[in-house]
Amino acid sequence: MNLKQLAQQLGLSQTTVSRALNGYPEVSERTRRRVQQAATEFAYMPSRHAQLLATGRSRTIGHVVPLLRHSMMTPYFSDFIAGAGEVYAEYGFDMLISVVPEAEEETHYRAMAASNKVDGLIVHAPKAVESRIGLLQALEIPFLVHGRAGNPADGYLWMDIDNKRSFERATEFLIDLGHRRIALLNGLEEMNFASRRRIGYSEALQNNDIEIDPSIMFCDDMIEPCGYSRTRQLLEMDEKPTAILTSSVLLAMGVLRALTDCGLRAGSDVSIVTHDDQLSFLHKPGEVPFFTSTRSSINKAGRRCGELLISYIKSRESRPESELWETELVVGASSGPAPSRQA
């Protein structure tokens, strides 16, 4: 059943039916009701493509997921997507996801813009040096960066957590507990968030006159096995760290496994503090978290990104304010006072 047929059924013109359905004021309430009723009765659904051709908008938001970088964002991706997707559904937007080899990324963005497939884009996992932002600005398509790129963080819309402050606080927390030798298991340094976190960590150490030791700072994929192997490596050092700060609960889980393998207990022998994106599959609602962490829900971030981008798309000219979220420091059982030297 299409518009024409529906209009015929009702003995009305397509114009009137279209207007009735789309809430235009030029149609009487009586007619509108009649039309709506018929529409549901015949299960009429406008053809999306026709609608979009006619309006020029697509009510679709695109996510371009680079294939190589995917492994580094995969666990976060689904929770983010779930949050964003919910918002899209509420506003009647669709979500288009393209999995693209990193080399073809630029081509893909251009194609997205030219083919009118999406009204806006969300940029994931910005690097420290990020070429996509300039490209999208040139293409004049609304976009939102989840995270931030290098320096000038204005001129585009973004939503990020305060990674630097977050790791500064976490490090200070450990220092306050008496730790002086704190290892950092970070994400890949090329990622923007990772370098911010390193800076926060470094500044906290410096402010407390603790030497920064690159031999206990690592950049890896944020997955469990990396946490494990790095910790094994750390535990073989002469001067073992008394605390390990990690960028992801997955890393922290690897750390934990390594500690256990070596007969050490987290919290008493070695403290673990991690950033926690509150991944849905690692948390049970209401459960007391084991890991001490700086916490910020990636699902909520997804929601907020969706909201911001949609509001941007709708108003078009006036770009919403970018947002910087603070994280929450949650003390769990994985951290404790530094063991005294002689123990």
Added chain:
Amino acid sequence: MNLKQLAQQLGLSQTTVSRALNGYPEVSERTRRRVQQAATEFAYMPSRHAQLLATGRSRTIGHVVPLLRHSMMTPYFSDFIAGAGEVYAEYGFDMLISVVPEAEEETHYRAMAASNKVDGLIVHAPKAVESRIGLLQALEIPFLVHGRAGNPADGYLWMDIDNKRSFERATEFLIDLGHRRIALLNGLEEMNFASRRRIGYSEALQNNDIEIDPSIMFCDDMIEPCGYSRTRQLLEMDEKPTAILTSSVLLAMGVLRALTDCGLRAGSDVSIVTHDDQLSFLHKPGEVPFFTSTRSSINKAGRRCGELLISYIKSRESRPESELWETELVVGASSGPAPSRQA
């Protein structure tokens, strides 16, 4: 730049240009080359919506993700999507993802079908009793079920792993190691795969004259904390299990954490065998797996599902064969002979 303008530029008709670009034979090679060259030069991209309106097809595949059930599929989702997405990209298909409250799922499927948004759908996480399949059959839209629904597993296209056989083998493996008291941490029983796994487990026990004890069989969300708390619960029993069989590495990780908390070692004190979907964020390529597992890559499953559905869509009338994959039993360090009674 649109078709009309491009045609004008070239001094050709839209027809010819369109045909040249779409590889129709009615156009000379010389013209085709000229057209293609101009197209790249002016960065011409056909408007997707116009194209789709004209052809009636959408070159888009939809995934409807139910919100409530999402938490149960979230960690698997992204790896599956990554695999499928790659294939879509190769074939020039788009991927549309809708996150929908479970209650609105049916409405949503209907809307998808009526609005012509997608050429086909992938059904995730089929339940033991699955109403969606009948609905989609009635809507006459091509679809593929990742997994299977209840009884008649024909009449539609699916791709599944042999869950029953898989858990039968895993259980037999443990029995061969001397284990007699084997706990099962399964997914929610309402899910099709979970009931198949339970059956495999039960049959293996029965075939070896081991009593089935419902008090050591659990159905939960397949997340780490559930693995942890169930294991704690199991370890407080009078007759503790000597082996734990789990449906997911995430559960297994929880089991491991609980064992460690209680000063037990996996493999010697208690054996763990798990099903392993080879989630990308739990594996490092080339790494020797810690958990003994029945293994099948969910990413590959995503790829294959994409391929099957696309081939179905393309041929339309002839539905491809559904596929049942065997899993691979991989022996790791988490399993070992049952400890002797007196130890």
Added chain:
DNA sequence: TGTAAAATCCAAAGCGCTTTGAAAATTTGA
């Protein structure tokens, strides 16, 4: 009651593409 204003409704023109049916140009064969 007659007229201006407001409320309804409509026909038709796109949106940018594909595709049909036919025409024009070129090649072939006797």
Added chain:
DNA sequence: TCAAATTTTCAAAGCGCTTTGGATTTTACA
């Protein structure tokens, strides 16, 4: 060399919707 066959190109008709500009009907007011 000319008609027939083949190749190449084109004009125009959709696809199903929105939206403009105008026509028609109803309401309001003097």
